[in-house]
Amino acid sequence: MIVFKIVGLAIISSILIIIIKQKIPEIAFLLSLVTGLFILILIISQVGEVVRLIKKLVEKAGIDIMYFNTIMKIVGIAYIGEFGAEITRDAGENALATKIEMAVKIIILFLAIPIMISLIETIIELIPRF
């Protein structure tokens, strides 16, 4: 079971971080970063399974695959961006974390523009012309 692995890993590494933090806070921070990376790498295979399942459903439903690809890209960008923002906030750089979040939001907005345009075109087609 992967859950025992993750919880045990987090508890042991937090104990080790408490021990190291008194003397060398830099290495304690790196240790917490490594633990976070381990947990994310352990969990990404499960995310892959879920993505594959959703993709199968989308293909069965006959929805345009472009929309699915865009949404998955947005989810990946949010995954990475949240991780980076949390790490920088952990290091005490609140301003950098806020800027990372802002950049991620702008990138997501940029990726969502084609979907938005197609939605607006559909709405315009629905409106009856006088």
Place this chain on the structure above:
Amino acid sequence: MDINLIFKIAGLGIFISIINIVLIQANKEEQAQMLTLVGVIIVLMVVIQLINQLFTDVRSVFGF
């Protein structure tokens, strides 16, 4: 993926903190600082590889 990496980093941290105490007791603060820097760089090498692995995995899973 091996969990031993965390124990290696923690061991390195404890080792460096002990050597740091010895160096500071011997009035060698500069060398203690250098030792801390070297330890951080060694751990950073590992961290960069892990970050690369995470990015590659995310890229392959979400189809970038």
